[in-house]
């Protein structure tokens with residue numbers, strides 16, 4: 001068994017679409033980043049890569065590379081999964097916390113879980129997403145951004161799979 005942790009934070013700004021956990025969420029602001037800035041998927045990528053002993057998302061998909069401009073983070077996640085499997089690991093479960101004052105994520109969590117279950121190819125009950133506020137404290141509490149923490153557990157697969 002191998003465990004990994006991922007953390008990410010993005011600023012909220014007007015004129016951007018809000019995409020979290022691969023799901024479009026109606027909100028007056030969106031996350032700012034080189035890619036679609038999906039904070040939860042980025043933290044998930046780093047948790048998986050960390051557990052597999054691989055370089056982090058910033059090294060694999062540098063924000064100086066135009067290839068990843070406005071990239072769909074789920075496509076980055078798919079590439080991460082290929083690397084994790086190629087390294088001989090299977091994903092056991094992932095647990096996560098989103099921290100945001102607004103919007104309220106609860107109504108969208110089932111859709112995020114379904115999306116991640118589909119991409120990770122693990123059962124729904126192996127994915128957990130919790131949403132918390134920052135109790136109006138600090139920059140998260142002022143609604144300036146959204147943060148995510150993810151923990152992922154991997155197990156060595158009997159036969160390493162080289163393809164997606």
Ligand code: MG
Nearest residue numbers: 008009039042
């Ligand atoms: Mg990020």
